[in-house]
Structure formats: C-alpha cells, structure tokens
Amino acid sequence: MSGPDPRESPAGNDTGATEPFNELRSILLAPEQERLRQLQERLDDPRHRAEDLSGVLPEAIAIRARRDDRLLVSMRPVVSEAMRDSMRRDPKSFADALFPALGSAIRKAIAATLGEMVQSLNQVIENTFSVRGLKWRLEAMRTGRPFAEIVLLRSLVYRVEQVFLVHRETGLLLQHVESGAAAAKDADMASAMLTAIRDFARDTFDAGTEDSLNSLNIGDLTVWIEQGPHAIVAAVIRGTAPLSFKDVLRETVERIHLEQLEPLDDFQGDATPFEASRPALESCLVAQYAVPEQEASPVLKIATATLALVIVIALAMWAYAAWTWRGAVAALKSEPGIVVTEAERNWFGANLVEGLRDPLSKDPREILALHGYGSADVRLDLQPFASSDAGIVTKRAREVLQAPDAVEFAFDNGALSASGTAPSPWIARAREFAPFVAGVRSYADERLLDTTAAAIKAEAERLRAVRIPFALGSAELVPEAAEVARSGAGILSALDTIARDAGGTLRIRIVGQADASGTDATNARISRLRAEAIALAVNTAQFRNLEFDLQGLGATPESDRTVTFQVDESSLSPRKANQ
Amino acid sequence: MIQKKICMLGSFAVGKTSLVARFVHSIYRDQYLTTVGVKIDKKQVRVGDNDVTLILWDLHGEDEFQKIRSAYLRGSSGFLFVADGTRRSTFDKIHELQENAVSAVGDVPFVVLVNKSDLKPEWDVDAEALGAATDRGWTVLETSARTGEGVEDAFLAIAESMLRR
Ligand SMILES: Nc1nc2c(ncn2[C@@H]2O[C@H](COP(=O)(O)OP(=O)(O)OP(=O)(O)O)[C@@H](O)[C@H]2O)c(=O)[nH]1
Numbered sequence A: 001m002s003g004p005d006p007r008e009s010p011a012g013n014d015t016g017a018t019e020p021f022n023e024l025r026s027i028l029l030a031p032e033q034e035r036l037r038q039l040q041e042r043l044d045d046p047r048h049r050a051e052d053l054s055g056v057l058p059e060a061i062a063i064r065a066r067r068d069d070r071l072l073v074s075m076r077p078v079v080s081e082a083m084r085d086s087m088r089r090d091p092k093s094f095a096d097a098l099f100p101a102l103g104s105a106i107r108k109a110i111a112a113t114l115g116e117m118v119q120s121l122n123q124v125i126e127n128t129f130s131v132r133g134l135k136w137r138l139e140a141m142r143t144g145r146p147f148a149e150i151v152l153l154r155s156l157v158y159r160v161e162q163v164f165l166v167h168r169e170t171g172l173l174l175q176h177v178e179s180g181a182a183a184a185k186d187a188d189m190a191s192a193m194l195t196a197i198r199d200f201a202r203d204t205f206d207a208g209t210e211d212s213l214n215s216l217n218i219g220d221l222t223v224w225i226e227q228g229p230h231a232i233v234a235a236v237i238r239g240t241a242p243l244s245f246k247d248v249l250r251e252t253v254e255r256i257h258l259e260q261l262e263p264l265d266d267f268q269g270d271a272t273p274f275e276a277s278r279p280a281l282e283s284c285l286v287a288q289y290a291v292p293e294q295e296a297s298p299v300l301k302i303a304t305a306t307l308a309l310v311i312v313i314a315l316a317m318w319a320y321a322a323w324t325w326r327g328a329v330a331a332l333k334s335e336p337g338i339v340v341t342e343a344e345r346n347w348f349g350a351n352l353v354e355g356l357r358d359p360l361s362k363d364p365r366e367i368l369a370l371h372g373y374g375s376a377d378v379r380l381d382l383q384p385f386a387s388s389d390a391g392i393v394t395k396r397a398r399e400v401l402q403a404p405d406a407v408e409f410a411f412d413n414g415a416l417s418a419s420g421t422a423p424s425p426w427i428a429r430a431r432e433f434a435p436f437v438a439g440v441r442s443y444a445d446e447r448l449l450d451t452t453a454a455a456i457k458a459e460a461e462r463l464r465a466v467r468i469p470f471a472l473g474s475a476e477l478v479p480e481a482a483e484v485a486r487s488g489a490g491i492l493s494a495l496d497t498i499a500r501d502a503g504g505t506l507r508i509r510i511v512g513q514a515d516a517s518g519t520d521a522t523n524a525r526i527s528r529l530r531a532e533a534i535a536l537a538v539n540t541a542q543f544r545n546l547e548f549d550l551q552g553l554g555a556t557p558e559s560d561r562t563v564t565f566q567v568d569e570s571s572l573s574p575r576k577a578n579q
Numbered sequence B: 001m002i003q004k005k006i007c008m009l010g011s012f013a014v015g016k017t018s019l020v021a022r023f024v025h026s027i028y029r030d031q032y033l034t035t036v037g038v039k040i041d042k043k044q045v046r047v048g049d050n051d052v053t054l055i056l057w058d059l060h061g062e063d064e065f066q067k068i069r070s071a072y073l074r075g076s077s078g079f080l081f082v083a084d085g086t087r088r089s090t091f092d093k094i095h096e097l098q099e100n101a102v103s104a105v106g107d108v109p110f111v112v113l114v115n116k117s118d119l120k121p122e123w124d125v126d127a128e129a130l131g132a133a134t135d136r137g138w139t140v141l142e143t144s145a146r147t148g149e150g151v152e153d154a155f156l157a158i159a160e161s162m163l164r165r
C-alpha cells in the first residue's frame, strides 16, 4: 500500500500528528464520505433538484392550500398575468373556449327577438281576414297609420298580476297586491331580489343613482318599475301593456309618497302602516282583454261577403286564365310546323308568342281562336322556316308536285314514299322533282299504282274482243259488221280520252285478215282493204290522241275474214311540245 | 310584522351560504358552490314578543378581485361577519369588512361568527385572537353549519341586537 494521496488528504501537509488520524478517518468513513459527496453533488445540480421537487409538488400544493390561502395569494398575480399574456398571444383559443357559452346566450337573445316578431306577425295575419281585421283596415286607412300598428294597438292583451311597493333603501317589502289569477310566492324575497338586481345593474353599468333599471323580462312576464325617493313600485305584467300604464305607475308612486311620507321616512322594518297604500296599489291591477268577436252589422257582413266573393271570383278567373293560356300554348307547340320559343302572358295588353312557323302549317290564329283568344289578344311573332315535320313535308310534297288526290304520301326521316294511284305522266314527273322538295332526301313510288297503264290495259282487253266479220272475198261492211265497228269505235274513244288525260298519244293497229281461199296476193290486198274500211268506219281522224297503223295480214292460220284492233300498251308517250 | 335586512359578509368559502342553508332550510352540503352576486333568503324568528322576518342577503365572498358592492349593503339593519376557524386570514379580514360596512351604512349591530367549529382541532384562530376581539366589544360566536352547532343562536343574537336598537 502506497502513502495517502495528497489530493485526498490536504491535511497531509500540515503536521505529522494529523497524518495518522486522517488515514484512520479515510479507512473508517470511506463509504460515508462517498455518500456525502454524492449528496452534495445532487444538491448542487439544479436538474436533480427539479426532479426531486417534481415528485412531491402536487402533494405540497395540496397541503399548503388546505392550511391557508398564502399559496393562492402568491400564485394569483402570476396566474392572472400568465392568462393575460396567453390571451394576448393566442386570443383565438380563448375565443374558442368561450364560444359555447357565448353562443348559447346569443342564440337565446336572437330567439327572444324572433319570438316577438313572430308573435306580432301572427297577430297581423290572424286579423287580416276577420271581420274585425276589416274594420281595423278601414281604421288604418282613415287614420293613415300602418295596419300592423292598428292590429297591435287593438288586440293588445295584458294583465297586471302583481304590484310591489318596495322600500328603496333596504329592499324590504312594504306592501304587495296581486290579481286573483296570480299566486305570489315569497313576495318579500322577490322584493329584496328586485332591489339586488337593480343595485347590481346600476353598479355594473356605472349608471348614476337616478338612472336605474326600470323594466325587466322574465319569460312572458315583464316587470315595470317606477321609482320614488323612498320607495319603488314594481308591476308584474303578463302580455304587453300600453305605454300609458307607466303614467299610472308614476301617479301611484307619487300618491303614496304624498300620503305616507312620514312612515316612509322613518321606516324601521315595520310594514304595517303601508296597509294604507293597498287601494293605490290595487288601482294598478288593471287588465285588458282582446275585444270579443262582435256580432257584425248586416251591412258589414254583406260587404265582407261581397269582398270575399270578389276575391274568390278573381282568383278563379286568374286560375282559369292561366289554365287556358297554358292549353293554348301547348296546342301551338304540338302543332306540326310551329315552334314556340317564347310565350308570355301579360296582365295588361296582348299576350306574346314568339317562334317559327312553316308557311304550310295550320294557321296559329285558328288554333288560338279555338282556345278563346281573338287576334287582338295575342301578338304573334313567328319567323318562316321549312319544317321537317312529317305532316308538313308531305303537305309540301303534295303542293310542289301537284299530286292528284289519289296519291298518298308518307314521310319518315328524309324518305318520302308515294302510294295510291296516279297517271303515268305524273308518276314520271314526280320521280324527277320529288328529291327537290325541301326536307326530302329520297323518293320511292313502288307502291304507287299507274292508273293510265291500268286503264289502257282494261280498254285494250275489251278492244281485243272486237272482231269485225266480212263476207267472203269482200271488203264491204255487212250490217252486222257496222254494228261491231261502232262498239270498237266506242272503246277507241275511251282510249283517246285516256291518252289525252295522260298528255300523250297511243298507237293502235287495225289488223285485217283473209281466209285461206284465194291467192296470197288477193288475200294480202283484200285484208288491207278490210282494215282501211274499218279505219274509215270508225273515223280514225276523230281520235286526236291515237295514232293508227293499218295492216293487211293476208291469210292467217285462223283463216278469219275479220278486222281486229291491237293496242300498243307501251306506246304512250308524251306529246311533243311542238305537236 | 317587522322585517330586517341582514347581510352575510366574509371571505370566500368560509360558509356563509352554508350557514343560511342550515338556518333556513336545515340542510348542509359538503360541496362548495361559490356564490355569484347575491342570494336572498328569509326566515321568521321570534324575539321576545316580536315576530321578525329576517331578509338574508348572502353575498359572494370578498377577495382581491371581488370587492363587495356597497350598494348591496345599503339599508342593512345588521351584519353577520363570518370567518373560517381553520383559516386565520379570514378572521383577520373581518376588521376591514367591518370598517367598510360602517362607512357604507353607519354603525349597525353585527355579530362575528367563527365557522367550522366541527374542525376545531385544525383551527388556526386561537383563544388569544378570539379574546382580543371580545375585548373590542365584538360578539363572537362559534358555529358549525355542518353540525348545526350555534347556528340558530347566531341568527337569534343578531336579531335581538337589531331589535334592541
Ligand atoms: N367542515 C365544515 N365545512 C363547512 C362548514 N361550513 C361550510 N363548509 C364548507 O365550506 C365550503 C364553503 O362553504 P360555502 O357556504 O359555500 O361558503 P361561502 O362563504 O358561501 O363561499 P362564497 O360564496 O364563495 O363566498 C363548502 O365546501 C362547505 O361544505 C362547516 O361548518 N364545517
């Protein structure tokens, strides 16, 4: 073991005598010395101290607060300063925290205001349609005051339920009267509280002694206070009292002061003398009820009934007018070829309809007339346009193509189709011009029957049966032949008419035949002569729309001595312009 | 019928409201609800041959922030100054309260109540302090709103001294 460390034993340099003592001390007390050193360190280190204190702080505060209010007193300035400071720094958080409380207070105030408004509105509405209301209206007109004011004035209902006479200085109750309806509880406490409230109000709002609270509201009760030098009179009112009631209160206060100045002046808590003020107070217990519904005079009744009737009729007329106008506009809108862009009903002056109209559409005036609107009632501003409505396009096609009545048109999405019957020249013309009709993109006529062709066919059939007989070797008309030729001529006449109607000419062949006897040359000649004879007999020249071919066939296999007709059905051709 | 206005004055939480509640309604609550502004109660007592209605103005406790409004004191015929026996400061405060009361309404009867006598072992107001107050001519009574001890007597005492006037 080496000698003791001089740093640990500063006394080592002193004298030789302390040396062994120090050594002994360090041997004996080394652990304690170490702990002392640690304690010292802990006390010196602020971090440690704070840690230690934090462990006992809550208990310490609780103990001290129980003992006395020193802690409270010493903390109060710090806390208030801290609050002020943080309020300054972050007012929003405080506003947020206060908001729920303030919000409900504000809501309550607003609700109260609205309540009053609704109340008076209700009264106004309630009275607008009654006989009484009518009277008030007349009164409003007569006096030039607003109706609402008259209503409020006239339907005012209020009742003074209690009246307190309160000693002004002590707040003690001197006298109290109540109307039969109201049962007062603890009038003396109410009187004291009223005084306390007034004291509070005056103090809080820094008003002078003479300005004091003179009205307060509790639910649907109002307290009106009139103040005298020694006493105040407070009236509890249900409903809305007229302002003139304030005068009644003022007079009462004055009267009581006049009559009872002495007892008021030296009031010591004995209210007995104020029994005498009861009559004065009771005179304040007034009430006003709504005017009961009076039996109206017959004149007024009739006037009201008439007015009601006029209103009902006016309303009915108004509704009917609106309804017919809607119907008229709807009819215009649903009419093909009419587009309504704007329809306006005017109370004064003509109604107005704006939009578009296809010239082929139905006359809008007619439609309006059906709904009871004359031409002066409605101003029409309809611009022309080409409608592609099916009804209008077919109408337009009929007009442009000059279609015969027997032709039917159908139109769907640009495709025009014709059906029914028509003469062939019209059919040809329609094919040519239909695509130029506005709105038409394609044209089909396979369902259209060609009447000309059909008529020609029928007549041709009849004509084929006409066979004019001749005697052997002769081209002379026998009486019987003349007869047959006449019937042939009749059919030719019909064909001539058809050709004329179709505006064209039709080729007819007159065919003569011979029998097998005789030479070919003879037969050829005689058959030709027979055809000529018939041509003469039917007088071909009279048929201006028929062209005739005469043919001698000579001897034919049938070996008939006849003349027949053949219609060249496909020959109908438009007459040349120069013809 | 005679009525008298009495104000209860004292620091906060000394038991003013509790004393009134005990006296008027015979109830007591441990819960502390501080009074805001004024609470008014009344009780009829009989003093000798007279019935007296006491109108009790229980005011909020006084502290640095809330001085009693002197308007509330006006017209008061008597005062009950209340201290909390476990808090010496509330007892010392009565001097000041009394002076204020005098300057507001003049010299009217009053009684000093040292409340919470049920906590006597924890009391901070010693016999010496009580003796000094009595020497000044004050009537000092010990009460407990909790047990009811001395409460009735306290209100009767102030009623009597008011009527003696
Ligand atoms: N132990 C005990 N506690 C009491 C007594 N009287 C009141 N307290 C309690 O003390 C606390 C304060 O009582 P309050 O009557 O509200 O005191 P206060 O004087 O009206 O207080 P402020 O209205 O705030 O001025 C409550 O918790 C009471 O329960 C008493 O006699 N004994």
Ligand SMILES: [Mg+2]
Pocket (backbone or CB within 6 Å): B016, B017, B018, B033, B034, B035, B058, B059, B060, B061
């Ligand atoms: Mg209280």
